Amino acid sequence: MFESVSNVSEGRAIDSGQGARGWSGVSGKRVLVTGGTRGLGEQIVRLLAAEGARVATCARTAQDLETLRGTVDAAAPDGLFTRALDVTEPERLEAFVTASASRFGGLDGVVACAGGSRGRGLEQTDAGDWAATWELNVGHTARLVRAAVPYLRTAGGGSVVVISSISGWKPGPDAQYGTAKSAQIHLAASLARELGPDGIRVNAVSPGSMLIPGRRWDRMRRDEPEAFAAFAAAELPGGEPVAPQEVARVVAFLLSDWSSGISGANLPVDRAQNAPSPDGY
Template identity: 30%
Template sequence: MARMEGKVALISGAARGQGADEARLFAEEGASVVLGDIIDEQGQQVASEIGESGGNATYVHLDVTNEADWKNAVSTAVTEYGKLDVLVNNAGILIMKGLEETENADWESIQDVNSRGVFLGAKTVVPAMRDAGGGSIVNISSIAGLIGSRYTAYGASKGLVRILSKSIAVEYGPEQIRCNSVHPGIIETDMVEGLIGTGDGRQSMIDRTPLGIIANARDVSLGVLYLASDESRYVTGSELVIDGGITVRR
């Protein structure tokens, strides 16, 4: 049987990168998927492609900083597919600045999307998950949420996601609503194009990684799939690190 048969999932930031890949994988595994993003044309395109491949997918405009957008996304899932079982809080932005370079506006915008967006998403889906008899919230943090980096505001926003996930796990465990965080290393998507680059930059990323790999979106999606599905029914409040060993090297 498909690993997500009968599940309904909402994924934020699903128009490209990891979110789009998670939407494709979930649909292949039998889920009905609601994709949310702010880049509407690309999001519609991904949803259409999933539909053309025989999957169930609907795109909604979802700015994760906007509570009304979240309510609309959840009600779309319930109206179109009857319930909501899974939320992947995947949308995120990266600002590559250290402490002194970080402007107040940088700090506010990154916390708004990466932290407040996750809080709003989790808060909005809980009633629908309760109606469904339980659910799984998967919050995409980063290795920058586990160890220090030169990206001050980004790391702080992702560290918040880590502990928020554990608090949700404690509060909603008795209602069978699980919540886990995922901590990707360096994943080749548009977000880190400037960071990875080519030539020397790329090689130094590979050298920093014990497995010597720069990962792709599917490497993360497979972990997210596990946490979203009932295969992980005894797993909550955990941190799934998908980083080729970057955070365990000295």
């Protein structure tokens, strides 16, 4: 059984809270997740709602949000709060943060999950592709956190989770994507230092290649089984890509009080994957 322990150097008690009874969870926490209708974002939203969190999410397509809400509303304590928007549009993301905090009476956590890449190899990618990739990943994350900080501070602190990628430090195509993901990892570490005095924790989560129905690795496994097997043998010690549900559980942990001692970290969730693509390093 867990008990409170005394921190002699700081002269204060660290209470284990609900740890004595088990997983403290995210029940009742107010969390905003960007890009919550597909892939990892969808799994994060579904898990948080199932665990009793109050969840807001946004995506570009209203129909996708309607579909998600139709299956999540019953699990979410107050239903799922959604808004259709592009996270790169000026002021719209910030307005959604404000509306979510108003709906929930504050915020306890945010997850920057929207991301992606534009362009291909260096010679097929122009300055606009680099700028768009940067804004979708790094710019949107910075603006999300900036807008959420007043509400997290008012709540006495909170947790920010930035979804990066193993491509942020393991080189592979395309360079604009890996560069943006690397910047997200640095951003999380820097903001953890800056916002720590307010009780706000900031961490990055770096998934490996995720097995998402209909996406790249799922298609490769179905359409090119020999190539997929070779990729798995060379780069995936676990034998297959990580599932988005596995990554979502790590995100939920970082949003929970059980991770109170973790800030400024980058947590890979990749089953010890080596290179992020079949092309190797």
